[in-house]
Amino acid sequence: MNALAFAWRSLVRQPARAGLGIAGVAAVAALLFDMLLLSRGLVVSMQDLLDREGFDVRVTATASPPGTGPRLRQASRSAAALMALPEVDEAVPLGLSEVAFDAGGDVGSQQASLFAADTSRRRPWTVVEGRDLAGGGQPTGMVLLNRNLAAELGRRPGDSVTLRAFCGAGRSALPLVSLQVAGIAEFPFDDPTQFSAATTLGDAARACGEENRDEADLLLVASSESAGAENTRAAIQFLLPDLYALTNEEVVARLQQGEFSYFRQISTVLVAVTLGFSLLLITVLLTVSVNQRLGEIAALRALGFSRRRVVADVVCESALMVGIGGALALPLGMALAGWLDRILKVMPGIPAELHFFVFEPRAVVVHVALIVATAVLAALYPMQIVARLPIAATLRNEVVS
């Protein structure tokens, strides 16, 4: 009977204790797994959201996030200049503003986010019903609504809507603009309760009463296949040194340093805490188990079992307990992560498509590595007890006791 089989028999010798121990390890390890998912979940999810749009470089006037800093002047000219670069496949100026739709009847108006873009092939939204906006920056008199807004306004593709833009000049000074609903679209960064709409830069400028205005909050840039985001960013920065270009990776890195750092820190602390609990739990279980069997272990040593063998039995018992608990922790952790994700996403302003807990093979690898290290560390003290066990004195004590 090898050490592993022997350890298994030792473990199941007291099924209730083994079961409780494994359940404890599974619960703590599930929490550990969840914290590993949380530590990179937002980063992975945000990167996925950014990449899903099809643009891999973002250009703004300053280092401030889009919509919070100064706007890009001559946005169409800048986009055209970027399009001339061999590294750039497409450049889309995008304006962000707030508008109020006339909901009619007793409802009054409904405030919404308005995305204004001069698109050609790629779009920072996905049309799910009706048709898309025509390409180019000219006013078309068309608008896209997200599902929430369409439902709130009771509009379908082909219907008309009236809106008033907030352009920093005050609501009352701006005229109402009438647009036709081209289709229903999904916007990747919408939260579940958000009202969003999209139109062309030309229509947005018209709503602000400035038909000749050529401004945007950012330029969305798609690199050519051969260039890659980093080369494209460098080329943009060289061509337009006054602007601020970031790849998606850099955007995510900035978020990781700022808004996301809280979750990373909390996950790091909880990983340390859960590892500590795992270590204590397994050490206590193994130490109790070993202390209950000192007489048997001394007898095995007297019968000729080597020190290495009896130590291996303890390590294998630890490995089995942690291995089974750790394996059970994966499905348990995934279920727990789904539940926690739903709770956290209730927070205001969180995009519906953004997830706090994201499964990655890397997390499983780290989980397994940490669990293995915990099993070995937890076994150290009981291993020491077994390795240093004085055979004769233990046998004598067992008889006396």
Place this chain on the structure above:
Amino acid sequence: MTTGTGVRPAKAVVEARDVTRSFAMPAGPVVAVRDVALRIAPGDHVAICGPSGCGKSTLLHLLGCVDAPTRGTLLFEDQDVATLGDRERSRIRLRRIGFIFQRFFLLPMLTAAENVDLPQAEAGAPKEQRRQRTAELLQYVGLTARADHRPSQLSGGEMQRVAIARALANRPTLLLADEPTGELDQATGAQIAALLDRVNADGTALVIVTHDEALASRARRILTMRDGTIVGGENGS
């Protein structure tokens, strides 16, 4: 069947030369075994008697290479045990010595057959050979029908018989028994004594530590210990 190697070398199985074993205690060292000289020949049958605390078990542990003398020389098959590391001493205990304990120390999660198989597996014996040897030994101790029973399903006498089978598993030259009938009633103790006689008759040297006069009287040599020394028999009066 034979329980031992079948070979009876002329040299002593184990020999203690003026062996002393003392233990450090807060109040000062306690000498458990003092200047004991003892030679166990192949096929010997020795009983060590004496009052509790006289050093019988300590001497047995020294003879079984479980403990090391503080002073003096202990030779196992002419090898000085003091020169051997833990691994070598474990190997000697595994292959050349069998132990029987008062409290049996069978592993409760294993069946009788698995308990007997365990030392053979540790010694690296092939599976089929182990299976045959285990069956042979369980038949030898009269427990073939109980092979698949766990210790909790066996009586005290049956557990001690399984322990004897386990001790003989690797065909030791020396069998050491520490109060083998200490936990058994008189009738069961007599059965175990008879079994041990048979083991010795089949060629295995046997050293028994016991308070049981009936068991001791079956030995060819009876050594009496007092205060760590042999006072009757070998190097005593």
